[in-house]
Amino acid sequence: MSSSMAMFDWLRATARWLQQFIISVPLHIAGPAMIIIGALDSSLLSLPEINDYLVVMRCYSEPREIFYFPLFAALGSVIGCTVLYTLSRRGGQAVLRARFRAEHIERVERAYARFGPLALAIPALLPPPMPFKIFVATAGALEYPRWRFMMTILIARGIRYYVEGTLAIFYGTRVLLFIRDNGLMIVSGVASAGFIALLVYWWYKRRAARATIGANAEDAKAARAAEP
CATH class of the missing domain: 1.20.5 (Single alpha-helices involved in coiled-coils or other helix-helix interfaces)
Known part of the structure; x- marks a missing residue:
């Protein structure tokens, strides 16, 4: 219990620090930093809602950047997802089954067989707590075409972050509360x-x-x- 609380406190402190950093620095620093944060979150680390949170806060504080700042988050997500995709593609089913439960993998594989690109696009559009990394890893193990994979992630995540950023200009941080509550x-x-x-x-x-x-x-x- 104490370890989980400590982890939660660390995540909350990290999110608070990243928020202050992203808001306070100029765009030529905030943009690359957002790409790095997005790449880490989508590959090796897991900071729930951090990308959505930072996009909302930056666009709320700097409305003029709505035209391009969400793109930095989307590009970072593409890079991170491609790293996880590549690892799963090279490791195949062994890597996939070492990280995820077999019944969940089979469910995702059926979704790919039935819905094709939508099986990847819809989870990429949805905010946490929708599980997403299992769809990315399964795409790699199934050898889903790389460029189609990257374009699907870019378009879906771009739509998600641009919508959140636009809503943040008009409604502020209430956007995040709406996402959590609804x-x-x-x-x-x-x-x-x-x-x-x-x-x-x-x-x-x-x-x-x-x-x-x-x-x-x-x-x-x-x-x-x-x-x-």
Whole structure:
């Protein structure tokens, strides 16, 4: 109990120090620092909500930086996730199963098989406590295409941080309280949007397949008619 409390106190003190540092330093220092923090949090360390917290605080204190500061956090997340992805890709299932429970891995693998890129994009969009590193590590073990992986993380995390930063300009730190208090609603909303996107994607692919079959049938019919 005492060790967990000590860890919590350390995380809280670290977050407080990082907040003061990120807010007080100029952008040419805060930007690279945000990339490093994002990379560490997404790979080797785990500082829950730290990226969201720092993006909100910086954009709240410096509204003019909303156009580019969230990008630093997104780039850091891409770097950190790519490190974890690479380690899992090289180590394969052995590394994956040494870190995560087998039933959780199987559930994530089924999500990739069923939903494809959305299985990675939706968890990347959602704030903590949504588990995310298992999706990153599984993508590496499954040898998910590297550039597609990186672009998915960049787009999803970019959307997340830009939305948080924009809301912070108008609502301040209440954005963080809203995320904590309404996590289930956010998860449900994003999951519903993802499901709708999946249905649209499935409908589009089915329509394209039917069009291709129809075109091939017409070509075959024309070829038979042209035969002597």
